[in-house]
Amino acid sequence: MFVRITGVKKQVLVSLCLYLGQIAVGYNSAWTGTITPKLEDPEQSPIPYNLTDTQLSLVGTIAYLGAIPGPYVSGWLSNIAGRKPCLLGSATLACIGSCLLSLATNIAMVYCGRVILGFAEGILTVMSIVYIGEIASTNIRGILLILIGISQTSGTILMFGIGTFLSYSGTTFCGFGMFVCVAIGAIFIPESPLFYVLKGDDEKVKEALQDLGRSEDIDKLLSVKKEYVQNSSMKDWSELFTIRSNRKAFFIVLIINLLQNTSGFTVVLYFCGSIFKMAGSSVSTNLSMIIIVSFQLIGSVLSSVFVERAGRRVMLLISTFLCSLSMFLLGLYFYLNSVDTTLVEKFKWFPLVILVVYSISYDFGFAAIPNVIVGEMFTSNVRSKGSTLTMTLAWLYGFLVTTGCGILLEIVGGHVIFWFFTCVCACAFLFTFFFLIETKGKSLLEIQELLNK
Incomplete structure (x- = not known):
């Protein structure tokens, strides 16, 4: 006999399915960090010819496109x-993209698999943010959204933990298996109550909110139903720019996400091998990355603890300041190393320590808070539109910057690249200080009222 789960327990249970999806996303985000050495090794690579540096760089970043x-x-x-x-x-x-990637025998199949995976993961990530933001109660919404970042970090740790010991196909098939489980789980999750608001189905709205333990929100949502239904029938994007609160929300979340996607973490993740090789680190690349992402998980856990206590704004200020400082010090190390290697001979451990500090700082706020505010700031009828436009512009910018930095890393030197990231993180700190509003403890409707002021 099955026991029907309702209320907050159901919110958490439903979110768990999406977290598994984000574990798979994190796993595939770190895929190139472990797979690139295998592609460079003729005995391990499934491709029967050597790949150029540009091809290897595109394998890592083409998922952005x-x-x-x-x-x-x-x-x-x-x-x-x-x-x-x-x-x-x-x-x-x-599932399709992972399967194609696992069976790849040439670079075209690898590109195709990565593009399909990027396409699918883009949808999965945005819709997970939107969905959780819509089903969650106000008092736990921030925590549930923060756990998206923790899940992605856990997937990254999993990749670096097992990717070293498995073959190319074995490593990739693990991601395929995770996505199969996500697809099965998605069959059983309920529809978002705000989708029923957009469709004007009052009974479904009441039923969905009661099932999620949010009966107190029924009157609030139904009171603004007419506005949502009317706007949704327009079938265009005009409300994203003509409504003051949406326009302001779009400006804030776009800039924060642009800065996040060019803050340096993806370059560290995709090109960790080149970075530690240039640094002359005595610790192996895989062990270094396991250490880094393990400490990154600590930052994610800390963010989940403080997100409903300290607030989004304070966390992001602390995170971006420490990220900027870390990137500056790492750039200084690479500069001194380029001038005279004897200057850093006794400090070969320094890049690893700095990247550990950077990872904790990044996941404490910069990795997670942009996802949180994307899921909180827009009105319900344009939340998917606003999230979509924001994330795709950020991903395009991130693709250009990450690919460029990956190619230029050994040409212009690590110090130039990391000092660029120093400036990006510093800009994020200033933007947060002057423009980001605090959304902690506020309902989605209260956030709209605040943005309209």
């Missing part, structure tokens, strides 16, 4: 068919 169009499809489809079909469809596509 795949991610760009995905959320646009889900942004339209999520308001037509619902959030649930988008989540299920993206997990299914990820």
Whole structure:
């Protein structure tokens, strides 16, 4: 006999399925960090010819390009068919991409698999943020959204932990297995109550909110139903820019996400081998990355503890300041190393320590808070549109910067690249201080009122 789960327990249980999806996303984000050495080794590579540096760089970053169009499809489809079909469809596509990547025998198949995975993961990540932001109660919404980042970090640790010991195909098939589980789980999750608001189905709204233990929000949502239904029938993007609160929200979340995607972590993740080789580290690359992402998980756990206590704004200020300081010190190490290697001969451990500090700082706020505010700031009828446009612009910018930095890393020197990231993180600190509003403890409707002021 099955016991029906309702209330906060159901919110958490439903979120767990999406967290598994984000573990798989994190796993595949770190894929190149472990797989690139295998592709460079003729005995381990499934490709029967040597790859150029540009090809290897694109293997790491081409997923960004795949991610760009995905959320646009889900942004339209999520308001037509619902959030649930988008989540299920993206997990299914990820299965296809992972399978293709596992069976690759040439670089074209690798590119194709990475693009499909990027497309699917783009949809899955955006819709997970939107979905959790819509089903969660105010008092736990921040924590549930923060756990998206923790899940991704856990997937990264898993990749560096097992990728060293498995073959190319074995490593990639593990990601395939995770996405299969996500697709099965997505079949059983409920539809978002705010989708029913957009469809004007009062009974479904009441039923969904009661099932999620949010009966107190029924009157609030139904009181603004007419506005949402009317706007959703316009079938265009105008409300994202004509409504003051949405316009202001878009400005804030876009800038924060642009800065996040060019703050340096993806370069460390994708090109860790080159970085530690240039640094002359005595610790192996895989062990170094396991150490780094393990401490990154500590930052994620700390963020979940403090997000509903300290608030989003304070956490992001602390995080971006420490990230900027870490990147400056790492750039200083590479500069001294380029001038005279004897200056850093006794400090070969320094890059690893600095990257540990950077990882904890990054996941404490910079990795997680942008996801939180994307899920909180827009009105319900444009949340998927705003999230889509924000994330795809950030991913495009991130692709250009990460690919460029990956190619230039050994040409211009690590100090130039890392000092660039210092400036990016410093800009994020200043932007947060002057523009970011605090959303802690506020309902989605209260946040809209605050943005309208």
